[in-house]
Amino acid sequence: MVARLTEAERGELAASLPEWRLADGREAITRRFTFADFSAAFGFMARVALLAEKQDHHPEWSNVWNRVDITLTTHDAGGLSGRDVALARAIDTL
Numbered sequence: 001m002v003a004r005l006t007e008a009e010r011g012e013l014a015a016s017l018p019e020w021r022l023a024d025g026r027e028a029i030t031r032r033f034t035f036a037d038f039s040a041a042f043g044f045m046a047r048v049a050l051l052a053e054k055q056d057h058h059p060e061w062s063n064v065w066n067r068v069d070i071t072l073t074t075h076d077a078g079g080l081s082g083r084d085v086a087l088a089r090a091i092d093t094l
Contacts, residue, residue, distance in 0.1 A: 002077040010080060017088050023071055027079030028060075029088060030071045038065050044094060051090045057083045 004027070005013075013020065013029060020029040035041040041063055048070070052058045060071040072088055074081035 002074050002081045002083060004074070004077045005080045005082065005085070013080075013085070017085065017092070019092065020072075020088055023073075026073065028071050028073035029080065029084060030069065031088070031091075033068045033070070035066045035068070038063075041066050041068050044068060047094050048091055051094075052087060055083070055087055055090070057087050059087065 010022070010027075013022070017029065020031045022028070023030045033041070033044060035044060045061070045063060045068055048059065048061075048068075057072075057074070060073070062069050070091065072084040073079060074083050077083075
């Protein structure tokens with residue numbers, strides 16, 4: 001089983017992942033990405049999918065036209081884990 005982040009580690013997320021925020025009502029982080037159009041948003045999703053597959057850690061996400069909303073949590077851990085932080089950092093490099 002994957003270990004959940006400690007309260008102190010969750011407290012450091014705002015500094016280490018400034019574009020991500022804690023999700024309301026659950027132990028997860030979320031971020032909204034906005035693009036010029038649907039094609040750019042879908043291309044981004046394809047790149048994220050490749051990262052996620054490589055890390056064997058898959059996001060919850062939705063896409064509406066030029067917007068992609070991503071939520072990361074580790075179901076096996078019952079909340080946030082280092083896997084979520086690693087994937088968020090990888091996504092931020094795109």
